[in-house]
Amino acid sequence: MTMTTASTQGDSAATQTTMRGLIKHHAGPELQLVNDRPIPEPGPREVRIKVKKVGICGTDRHIWEWDEWAAGRIPPGIITGHEFVGEVDKVGSAVTKFSPGRRVSAEGHMTKGLDYNSRTGNAHIATDTQIFGIDCDGCFAEYMVVPEENVWPVHPDIDDKHAAIFDPLGNAVHTVMEAGVSAKTVLISGVGIIGLMAVTVAKAAGAAKIYCTDVNPPRLELAKKLGAYEAFDARDDSWVKQVRSETHDGVDVLLEMSGAPAAMDQGFRALRNGGRAALLGLPARTVDFDFNAHIIFKGCTVLGINGRRMWETWYQMEKLLLSGRLELDEIITHEFPMSDYQEAFRTMMSGEGIKVLMNVGE
DSSP states (O other), X not given: OOOOOTTTTTOTTTTOOEEEEEEOOSSSSSOEEEEXXXXXXXXXXXXXXXXXEEEEOHHHHHHHHTOHHHHHHOOTTOBOOOEEEEEEEEEOTTOOSOOTTOEEEEOXXXXXXXXXXXXXXXXXXXXXXXXXXXXXXXXXBSEEEEEGGGEEEOOTTSOHHHHTTHHHHHHHHHHHHHHOOBTSEEEEEOOSHHHHHHHHHHHHTTBXXXXXXXXXXXXXXXXXXXXXXXXXXXXXXXXHHHHHHHTTSSEEEEEEOSOOHHHHHHHHHHEEEEEEEEEXXXXXXXXXXXHIIIIITTTOXXXXXXXXXXXXXXXXXXXXXXXXXXXXXXXXXXXXXXXGHHHHHHHHHHSSOSEEEEETTO
């Protein structure tokens, strides 16, 4: 009798040795689709996933454009991407929680779980964090290998296109939940992809009234459709006085999603004394900021938000999606075959699309 070990179960790639992958092929702009990447083999505690659908995010844009951050961080030759949904294809000999055929996504931040933060419930800010598609090969490929502890089983009632964007949705959920928006007036500054997600999450979480700011009129209109009470053009800051007059001398909660210095200044001016600010947006450079007026004399609480809480945020995402209260379909505007990756990136970077997905098998 022949025994089949866990390390060989469900190996659908057994007759295939290479795969397609989207790589950073040189120290310069754009990516390249290649057909000759070796299919990775999972280690004893790793899971190999056949990738189905992936999302393009702002980090991928930085890598494509090869800006200063990317040039100092991304090793040429790496497979990029970290937002995905797929199916378990093969598991290592010591894997116990997953088996081939299981639909999954994964937390893109990896840690050994040994530092102080990992051991005190804050693994999302571990000092040894590595990220798929940045520090090691990511998901823009037919197959990827993930540590078992990073794999997330996708509920059968959650659609693939929603499961593929757990990563950015998790950023929005983490920001909203840390800020505590229930029965509060909320200002969301910046309604890019994650800011728009924050609108529907805040509404689902019971925010009393949601205000938004941005410089993109169509996205401001979409924010209102998703649940914002009012949306303002950030290029004219007269809205600050209006919002302060409509609330108790300012909003209870600021969710700063833009990273734009002017938007940050406006947001803190619109925040009431004693309010709470959760900052997710990343400024491109050092910000000139009035700490005295905005934080110290205002007596507000400021939270820096990074990634997703492991694994509290993931359970929150699942519950919110299953509740049917999140409106994501108008945020996910385009899907392309991965073979059309250049058009997919162009659509995302031009602003024509909001959340753009690629289907890896096409």
